[in-house]
Amino acid sequence: KQEVTQIPAALSVPEGENLVLNCSFTDSAIYNLQWFRQDPGKGLTSLLLIQSSQREQTSGRLNASLDKSSGRSTLYIAASQPGDSATYLCAVWITSGTYKYIFGTGTRLKVLA
Amino acid sequence: NAGVTQTPKFRVLKTGQSMTLLCAQDMNHEYMYWYRQDPGMGLRLIHYSVGEGTTAKGEVPDGYNVSRLKKQNFLLGLESAAPSQTSVYFCASNTPTGKVSYNEQFFGPGTRLTVL
Numbered sequence: 001k002q003e004v005t006q007i008p009a010a011l012s013v014p015e016g017e018n019l020v021l022n023c024s025f026t027d028s029a030i031y032n033l034q035w036f037r038q039d040p041g042k043g044l045t046s047l048l049l050i051q052s053s054q055r056e057q058t059s060g061r062l063n064a065s066l067d068k069s070s071g072r073s074t075l076y077i078a079a080s081q082p083g084d085s086a087t088y089l090c091a092v093w094i095t096s097g098t099y100k101y102i103f104g105t106g107t108r109l110k111v112l113a
Numbered sequence: 114n115a116g117v118t119q120t121p122k123f124r125v126l127k128t129g130q131s132m133t134l135l136c137a138q139d140m141n142h143e144y145m146y147w148y149r150q151d152p153g154m155g156l157r158l159i160h161y162s163v164g165e166g167t168t169a170k171g172e173v174p175d176g177y178n179v180s181r182l183k184k185q186n187f188l189l190g191l192e193s194a195a196p197s198q199t200s201v202y203f204c205a206s207n208t209p210t211g212k213v214s215y216n217e218q219f220f221g222p223g224t225r226l227t228v229l
Contacts, residue, residue, distance in 0.1 A: 032216055043203055044220040089156070093216055099144060099163050100171070101207075101218055105155040 002027040002094050006104035013080055014112050021075040021107045023090035028068045034101065035064050035075050036089045044089065048075070080111045115139050117221035119204050125227045126194045134189040134224050136204030142219075143208045145187040146171075147179060149200040150223075156203070162187055194228045201225050 005024045013019050023033070032051050036044040048057045048064040050073065056065040063076040077084055087108045091101040120135045136145065146161040148171075158171030162181040176198060178190045187206075191198060207218040 034218060036220075041223075043222045044205075046217055046219065049217045091218070099169075100146065100158060100161060103156045 002092065002102045004090060004092055004102050004104040006088075006090060006107050008107060009105070010108040010110075012110045012112060015080060015082060017080050017111075019077050019080055019109075021077070021088050021109070023073040023075070023104055025071045025073075025092050025102075027094055028071050029095045030068065031093045031095055033064075033066055033073050033090060033092050035062075035073075036091065038087045038089060038106070040086075047088075077109075082111045082113045085110050117204055117206055117219050119202075119221040119224050121224060122222070123225050125229065126191075127229050128195060130194050131190070131192050132194065132226075133191075134202055134204075134226075136187045136189070136206075136221060137185055138204075138206040138219070139185060140206065140219065141184070141208070142206035143184075144206060145181065146205045146218075147177070147187065147189045148203045148205065149173065150203060151200050159189065159202075196228045199226060199228045 003026045007022055030052055034049045035047040037047050038044045048059055050057045050064055050066045061078040066073045087106045089104055089106040091103045093101050117138045143164050147159040148156045150156050157173045159173055159177050160171055160179040162168045165184040168179045180188045202224045204221040205218050207216050
């Protein structure tokens with residue numbers, strides 16, 4: 001059974017710091033991995049989608065990497081800002097025909113001004 | 114494109130009352146999902162649909178029913194609401210293409226439901 005873990009559950013950093021959020025999954029047979037952002041009281045916003053054939057994807061200050069063999073993905077945020085404060089979730093779509101994403105429980109990030 | 118929309122945004126029910134939550138998407142997506150999100154529990158899948166006229170159970174289906182009569186709409190029903198169903202409900206949709214890798218999931222803004 002695929003399990004997705006995100007550590008740490010919460011993180012506080014000073015503004016301007018570069019940071020890395022981690023996502024681990026137990027079954028490497030995935031089609032893709034998606035990173036989301038969720039602001040308090042809001043829905044999930046898609047940040048990056050990494051296909052199984054890709055090693056990384058970039059959007060602005062965000063860079064997500066994928067290592068299927070080790071079951072890991074990282075989300076790198078450069079020059080963090082208070083506006084980056086949110087909960088970040090990762091989700092994987094596995095190849096066994098389950099028709100759904102498996103979500104991690106998220107990392108709650110707070111960037112201090 | 115409006116993306117994924119949910120109606121209503123907020124609702125308060127009394128125990129035993131019924132209601133229907135509506136999800137609509139205008140992206141012609143095949144797959145649609147209902148999740149609930151509770152503090153400390155993460156996202157939990159209630160029911161999902163892989164096409165018009167189809168539905169399937171997720172992790173926590175008890176107490177809920179769904180229907181997908183039209184491709185763009187996915188309805189979540191509570192027949193007899195209980196306080197344990199107090200939660201934030203999210204709808205999502207996506208379409209695995211021939212290359213499943215391009216399978217980006219989009220979420221609605223959520224419905225905050227309180228059952229007294």
